[in-house]
Amino acid sequence: xxxxxxxxxxxxxxxxxxxxxxxxxxxxxxxxxxxxxxxxxxxxxxxxxxxxxxxxxxxxxxxxxxxxxxxxxxxxxxxxxxxxxx
Amino acid sequence: xxxxxxxxxxxxxxxxxxxxxxxxxxxxxxxxxxxxxxxxxxxxxxxxxxxxxxxxxxxxxxxxxxxxxxxxxxxxxxxxxxxxxx
Numbered sequence: 001x002x003x004x005x006x007x008x009x010x011x012x013x014x015x016x017x018x019x020x021x022x023x024x025x026x027x028x029x030x031x032x033x034x035x036x037x038x039x040x041x042x043x044x045x046x047x048x049x050x051x052x053x054x055x056x057x058x059x060x061x062x063x064x065x066x067x068x069x070x071x072x073x074x075x076x077x078x079x080x081x082x083x084x085x086x
Numbered sequence: 087x088x089x090x091x092x093x094x095x096x097x098x099x100x101x102x103x104x105x106x107x108x109x110x111x112x113x114x115x116x117x118x119x120x121x122x123x124x125x126x127x128x129x130x131x132x133x134x135x136x137x138x139x140x141x142x143x144x145x146x147x148x149x150x151x152x153x154x155x156x157x158x159x160x161x162x163x164x165x166x167x168x169x170x171x172x
Contacts, residue, residue, distance in 0.1 A: 013148050057141045073162035
């Protein structure tokens with residue numbers, strides 16, 4: 001069975017998504033601790049999400065976006081723009 | 087500590103996302119089995135994702151979108167439109 005080698009792209013997506021979350025969080029004036037608290041996500045897990053080290057679930061994305069006042073789709077647009085340009 | 091009650095919205099998002107995946111899959115002419123195989127996702131897990139019964143990870147969304155030829159952000163736009171209208 002042939003395997004699609006998407007590992008490199010996948011890592012890139014996680015990093016770009018983490019950067020998009022961090023940028024939006026700072027724009028909204030939240031500390032990482034405050035966002036983690038409000039979104040009910042463990043603080044060290046939030047740090048790993050922002051560094052692209054965790055395969056974040058859609059519900060955590062929804063919770064983060066709820067606090068930051070952004071549609072999940074829009075956050076992903078930012079991530080995809082970042083991943084194309086950087 | 088005050089808790090944000092987002093459970094109902096969360097469930098709605100998973101259901102809308104699953105419906106968006108199913109709609110796009112059918113539009114692209116994939117069976118559920120074929121999509122699961124191509125995206126390297128267990129077939130029964132794929133069924134649960136489409137029914138909104140699983141908290142899908144971003145990497146599985148990326149893999150599904152890679153096969154279906156759709157940006158992850160665009161899939162979420164479809165989910166959010168579905169969740170608003172339905």
